[in-house]
Amino acid sequence: MAPPSTRRPGFSRRAQYGLFFGYVIAVAGVMFAVLLLLVAVVDPTGFAALKGASLDVTRPITAGGRGVVNFFGGIGGSVRDYFQAGSQNADLRKQLAAERQRLIQARVVEGENRHLRALLKLDQDNPGTVAVTRIVGSSFTSIRRLATLSAGSGAGIRVGEPVRAAEGLIGRVIETGHFASRALLVSDPASSVPVRLVRDGTPALAVGHGDGTIDLKTLEVGQNPFRRGDVLVTSGIGGVYPPGIPVAVIAAVQKDRTIAKPLADPSRIDFAMVLPIAQPLADKPLSPQTQQAVEAAQQ
Amino acid sequence: MSRIAGSRRDLAMLGFRQRWVPLLTTLFASLLNALPFVVTTPLVPDFAYLVLLAWRLLRPEIWAAHVALPLGLFDDLMAGHPLGQSMALWTLTFLAFDFVDSRSGWRDYWTDWLFASVAIALYTAGAWYVAHMMGSQAPIVVALPQLILSILAYPLVALVVVGLDRWRLAR
Numbered sequence: 001m002a003p004p005s006t007r008r009p010g011f012s013r014r015a016q017y018g019l020f021f022g023y024v025i026a027v028a029g030v031m032f033a034v035l036l037l038l039v040a041v042v043d044p045t046g047f048a049a050l051k052g053a054s055l056d057v058t059r060p061i062t063a064g065g066r067g068v069v070n071f072f073g074g075i076g077g078s079v080r081d082y083f084q085a086g087s088q089n090a091d092l093r094k095q096l097a098a099e100r101q102r103l104i105q106a107r108v109v110e111g112e113n114r115h116l117r118a119l120l121k122l123d124q125d126n127p128g129t130v131a132v133t134r135i136v137g138s139s140f141t142s143i144r145r146l147a148t149l150s151a152g153s154g155a156g157i158r159v160g161e162p163v164r165a166a167e168g169l170i171g172r173v174i175e176t177g178h179f180a181s182r183a184l185l186v187s188d189p190a191s192s193v194p195v196r197l198v199r200d201g202t203p204a205l206a207v208g209h210g211d212g213t214i215d216l217k218t219l220e221v222g223q224n225p226f227r228r229g230d231v232l233v234t235s236g237i238g239g240v241y242p243p244g245i246p247v248a249v250i251a252a253v254q255k256d257r258t259i260a261k262p263l264a265d266p267s268r269i270d271f272a273m274v275l276p277i278a279q280p281l282a283d284k285p286l287s288p289q290t291q292q293a294v295e296a297a298q299q
Numbered sequence: 300m301s302r303i304a305g306s307r308r309d310l311a312m313l314g315f316r317q318r319w320v321p322l323l324t325t326l327f328a329s330l331l332n333a334l335p336f337v338v339t340t341p342l343v344p345d346f347a348y349l350v351l352l353a354w355r356l357l358r359p360e361i362w363a364a365h366v367a368l369p370l371g372l373f374d375d376l377m378a379g380h381p382l383g384q385s386m387a388l389w390t391l392t393f394l395a396f397d398f399v400d401s402r403s404g405w406r407d408y409w410t411d412w413l414f415a416s417v418a419i420a421l422y423t424a425g426a427w428y429v430a431h432m433m434g435s436q437a438p439i440v441v442a443l444p445q446l447i448l449s450i451l452a453y454p455l456v457a458l459v460v461v462g463l464d465r466w467r468l469a470r
Contacts, residue, residue: 019363022363022364022365023364023394023397025365025368026363026364026365026367026368026390026393026394027394029365029368029386029390030386030387030390030391030394032383032386033368033371033383033384033386033387033390034383034387035383036381036382036383036386037381037382037383037384037387037429037432039382039383040381040382040383040433041381041432041433044381044433044434046382047382050376050382051376051379051382054376054377055379058330058332058333058377061330061333061334061335062333062334062335063335064335066335135337136335137333137334137335137336137337138336138337138338139332139378139379140332140334140336140337140338140341140342140343141331141332141343141344141345141346141347141378142341142345142378142379142380142426142430143341143423143426143427143430143435143437143441143442143445144379144380144430144433144435145339145341146379147337175379182379185339187339188435189430189434189435189436189437190430190433190434190435190436208435208437209437209438209441210341210435210437210438210441211339211340211341211437211441212339212340265339266337266339267336267337267338267339
């Protein structure tokens with residue numbers, strides 16, 4: 001196909017200037033867009049009102065269609081279940097017996113824990129939840145891993161608050177509209193959660209890998225302490241995420257990296273709880289010595 | 300409506316269709332981001348960009364380069380990109396294609412697909428770099444499946460756009 005002749009405006013001065021100014025606007029626009037991007041890098045919460053409003057506008061589509069998607073997503077599983085009913089039944093029986101034993105053990109441990117906590121005078125403060133909402137969508141065409149929640153600042157959700165499901169940690173809120181908000185999933189590379197190994201308490205950082213898995217980074221150099229099947233929970237160090245929320249289970253241990261799978265799969269979960277930001281130390285008053293030092297420094 | 304426009308109203312309708320179908324379909328493709336799917340790996344092609352590319356390659360004369368700015372802004376807002384990402388990348392794509400058009404003598408289906416593939420690759424890399432700047436340090440390998448699917452999806456999107464273009468210009 002020959003290139004269309006209309007791109008060349010011919011000998012008309014007016015048309016030539018028109019084309020030229022079109023390009024000037026385009027290049028200026030690109031520069032402006034890059035400037036906007038730089039602003040976003042420096043201050044990721046900028047333009048919050050505009051982005052929140054656009055979240056609110058699309059919420060009816062997203063929230064309304066979720067049930068339909070779940071219905072069709074469930075059909076495959078139901079058909080498979082029907083054909084595998086026999087073997088599944090036997091498996092489940094076996095699992096149930098094993099779980100029953102574990103439940104008894106867990107009850108014993110729970111009692112022991114309560115006793116030890118009482119001895120240590122640790123008050124178990126349950127901060128409650130800010131809101132219970134639904135995960136209705138995600139940024140599925142983007143390289144970022146973000147999910148849309150169907151409640152926003154109208155329900156009391158603020159930027160930075162952690163989000164969890166019954167199965168485990170989902171992420172934290174990064175944008176809020178009035179009726180919807182956007183959460184950064186734990187599998188996004190910008191998310192990094194302080195965790196510890198349930199088995200022996202080894203601390204680590206869970207950093208998203210971008211493809212639905214999590215990379216684990218140990219705080220100490222040396223032998224890899226992780227084994228396949230180990231479960232990680234939030235350690236609560238540094239605040240934000242309250243301690244003890246299950247995060248991931250280790251799927252593969254390679255030489256230089258440990259891959260974990262998040263326990264809460266946002267594509268299956270419907271309900272998510274938004275928790276208040278945990279800040280145990282910031283809430284407590286400073287010790288008298290620190291207070292004195294601060295006052296001395298201020299003078 | 301009959302094949303011949305019989306009244307002023309019919310003419311206005313035809314003009315409206317010719318003018319707005321490309322814009323509205325691109326905006327609609329941006330709105331696909333609001334669909335209630337939750338995907339944990341980047342796999343789904345960015346349909347808004349594919350539709351934009353298909354229109355640009357099929358009908359270079361309908362849009363000046365700066366039209367990509369508002370379209371990109373809308374896509375940024377719908378997809379939750381940092382503001383400016385699609386604005387910059389889409390407009391740069393248009394400028395690049397204006398340059399390519401001024402240099403290349405002829406085009407056919409395969410060169411269109413080739414140019415589209417190069418544009419999609421650069422666009423994915425650009426989006427990856429913006430995510431990188433925003434603190435999301437993913438290895439670029441993570442974006443590869445989405446890139447390949449986007450390149451394979453382009454002919455399908457182009458097919459739909461050609462159909463829409465026929466309808467748009469039908470009398």
